[in-house]
Amino acid sequence: MLDLQMPQHTRRAILQGGAAMLSLQLLPAGKAQSAPALFAYAGCFTSRQRYARGDGIHVYRVAPDGVWTPVQTLGNLANPSMLALRPGQRFLYSVHGDETYATAFAIDDRTGELGLVNRAQTRGRNGVHLAIDAAGRFMIVANYGSGSVSVLPIREDGSLADATQVVALPGQPGPHRVEQASSHPHDIVFDPTGKYVVVPDKGLDRVFVFVFDAASGELSPTAQGSALARSGSGPRHAAFHPTLPVLWVVNEIASTVATYFWEAERGHLRAAQILSALPSDYTGENTSAEIVVSADGRFVYCSNRGHDTIAVFSADSSTGLLTPVEWASSQGRTPRFMAFDPSRRVLYVANEQSDNIVPFQVDAATGKLTLSGRPIHNASPAAIVFAARK
DSSP states (O other): OOOTTSOHHHHHHHHHHHHHHHHHHHSOTTOSSOOOEEEEEEEEOOOGGGTOOOOSEEEEEEOTTSOEEEEEEEOSOSOOOEEEEOTTSSEEEEEOTTSSEEEEEEEOTTTOOEEEEEEEEOSSSSEEEEEEOTTSOEEEEEETTTTEEEEEEBOTTSOBOOOSEEEEOOSOOOSOTTTTSSOOBOOOEEOTTSSEEEEEETTTTEEEEEEEOTTTOOEEEEEEEEEEOOTTOOEEEEEEOSSSSEEEEEETTTTEEEEEEEETTTTEEEEEEEEESSOTTOOSOOEEEEEEEOTTSSEEEEEEETTTEEEEEEEOTTTOOEEEEEEEEOSSSOEEEEEEOTTSSEEEEEETTTTEEEEEEEOTTTOOEEEOSOOEEOSSEEEEEEEEEO
């Protein structure tokens, strides 16, 4: 009870403070202090020659319960099929399948919407993957069609400059007459130190390693140059263990996953294990596509196009060697891409031919996947990245 003898201004302050506290209690959970907004950006294929149905980059707001709400469709883009964020998450970058350029977009702090910044030449053809260094000063692109890797400077304002270095990848093509007629780099991965760049080459059956100069952005080959994969493997994508000196590579043509021991002192790879990405009783056609690793490095996930599953492997805590756990249905056709949400508890799978993005809850103890929520409709999806806005 208020003391009516106290000064009026004191009574007023107490009453106002009590009203403010009551209003906070009446607000829905999470409204008293708003949580950062989470946005998802989905790129896709758009061209007729790829029999695609996509129409650009889709922006979604992701609610805490996992529901995706469409925010924007940025159209008139040719095959924005792989995306990457600059550190700080204020800019998004895309390469464009079958094209010779990359594009920079600014992200609106409030709405998450994209605005075109500029376009720059990669000096290569059919960019299929890109990565940005930890300082956000350079973008490196894998040019599948021309068998090269390009380095594009990123300016202070987030815009791209044309490629300042283009490195051709040397070697003997693999035995597959169609898929391995020439060099086909398919991924760009920085090692955990940021000093090296790993490039799996599907056409040459090699995993290239380059020294990265953080000051100039220049790439130079290591003494090893590359690790030779099993003939006809078709190395496609790669992922490092978060703490162990281990690199895993998914091989597209052979539908296998290889474990390499990584010597960071000299950027050297040593093959240690190769396993099928398919169950032993599957006899149909398949190509493997994506590989991702759980935050703690205990589980590795590979996508299978044809079998239309996600292969789950457990990783030995001391060696990184893999053991199969399960094959979970991708709940669609042709799972081309996968990405964890920022919590690392939900794995999103992009099924290119069934036009959906499917969420899976990850069991922290077993690594197994369980369908979680409704699939998101998105035509010909090929890439997903997440950005949090304050």
